[in-house]
Amino acid sequence: MSAPAPSPLAIVDAEPLPRQEEVLTDAALAFVAELHRRFTPRRDELLARRAERRAEIARTSTLDFLPETAAVRADDSWKVAPAPAALNDRRVEITGPTDRKMTINALNSGARVWLADFEDASAPTWENVVLGQLNLIDAYTRNIDFTDERTGKSYALRPNEELATVVMRPRGWHLTERHLVDADGTPVPGALVDFGLYFFHNAQRLLDLGKGPYFYLPKTESHLEARLWNEVFVFAQDYVGIPQGTIRATVLIETITAAYEMEEILYELRDHASGLNAGRWDYLFSIVKNFRDGGAKFVLPDRNAVTMTAPFMRAYTELLVRTCHKRGAHAIGGMAAFIPSRKDPEVNKVAFEKVRADKDREANDGFDGSWVAHPDLVPIAMESFDKVLGDKPNQKDRLREDVRVAAADLIAIDSLDAKPTYEGLVNAVQVGIRYIEAWLRGLGAVAIFNLMEDAATAEISRSQIWQWINAGVKFDNGEKATPELARKVAAEELDAIRKEIGEEAFAAGHWQEAHDLLLQVSLDEDYADFLTLPAYERLRG
Secondary structure: OOOOOOOOOEEOOOOOOOOHHHOOOHHHHHHHHHHHHHHHHHHHHHHHHHHHHHHHHHHHOOOOOOHHHHHHHHOOOOOOOOOOHHHOOOOEEEEEEOOHHHHHHHHOOOOOEEEEEOOOOOOOOHHHHHHHHHHHHHHHOOOOEEEOOOOOOEEEOOOHHHOOEEEEEOOOOOOEEEEEEOOOOOEEEHHHHHHHHHHHHHHHHHHHOOOOOEEEEOOOOOHHHHHHHHHHHHHHHHHHOOOOOOOEEEEEEOOHHHHOOHHHHHHHOOOOEEEEEEOHHHHHHHHHHHOOOOOHHHOOOOHHHOOOOOHHHHHHHHHHHHHHHHOOOEEEEEEEOEOOOOOOHHHHHHHHHHHHHHHHHHHHHOOOEEEEOOHHHHHHHHHHHHHHHOOOOOOOOOOOOOOOOOHHHHHOHHHOOOOOOHHHHHHHHHHHHHHHHHHHOOOOOEEEOOEEEOHHHHHHHHHHHHHHHHOOOEOOOOOEOOHHHHHHHHHHHHHHHHHHHOHHHHHHOOHHHHHHHHHHHHHOOOOOOOOHHHHHHHOOO
């Protein structure tokens, strides 16, 4: 008996958007509905498995490479599929949301790849979800331009051969899209909405342009979640009638559990795998989340004190390069989040030196490319990789067989000398409140204190406050981390913001709501798995 026709999806609680009918066509929604019918039940099982695994970590305070997949790791014969031409040279990748101005600027940036982000750099308002898709369609059909109303400056695309290759990032498995529900009123997973609409509209169009539907997969916690994505890809390619293996996916290794399953993740996706990426802030957040009740040896210092040269971070990145190159995949480095200041050349000089040192280290370690958050950083990162790569598209031939990483090395947090400071607490509160306020206004990528912050940095901020309080940390000034101290610092920050921006702007924003939500997710005994879950309930639009 053939499968029943997919239930039609309903759009609920959403104001109509200009040109939304070009994205939310009957055919596209039928495809998303079929993805939902086939794959959401397994997604739900895997989310439940995450909770079970977290409970096991709480009980044992350790992790190890999986004994049941030892044969996959031991088998040297398998490799991922060769990279398509458009993804063979990834030496610099720029990241950012898919608003109209960013779409043009990122494609024009000179970077080899643009991570077009529907995830951490985008607050999932219905407008961002739908119009972001429309902007990408318009970019591929060269039907896009933008004039800044404030400055009068106009933006238009360069010739096709000068544009970055797009690698699109859908939302993680844990998020739902409340505005799109099935006949039972069940929301469709945001991952399937973002992937489905983009793939349905653009897969063939991208092939005609000599590229393809390429994806970054976020927040993956196990090879079983990678397997589910692979099943989605196989079905999707058959559905629209393009060859198997056309889709390529780069997986962010930004959870501590995924770090123990890198080879297995590549194996599950091997016909569609393009590489792995070292996602620093979410990785630290994941360590805190999973080992939050593991005692003093798992307490992280201030986030800015955890550099990529920390022993446990070196273990993580070197294992990633070793794993990728052993299997013929690209290893992509982390984010340079600095936002250049047009007003302060001294700030720029110091920051550019730090970015250059970071990118030099990654290139010399064997990474094939790396991320930046601003077009002004593209030449700096490009120079670091050009020095090492020369005319070669990548350095996958550097197998890094010298790398030996034991299971314990990845969670040797106490190998760091740095300790949490009072200033670190203040910074976590400042970044948390300022980021959440912007997110509630629909902005996912926000410049705060000359750094481009996204949901990952807000997660590490609130997680560190939670961890320090629950571990009873004593700061350098003699004060102990307590809920009362966090409330005091948050109240002082709210007052400082009010004075900084004035009463009128303060009243027009979501400052009190952001303050309250930060304290909720930082102080609640029942730790929220993701800040964006309670935040989404408050997001309007």
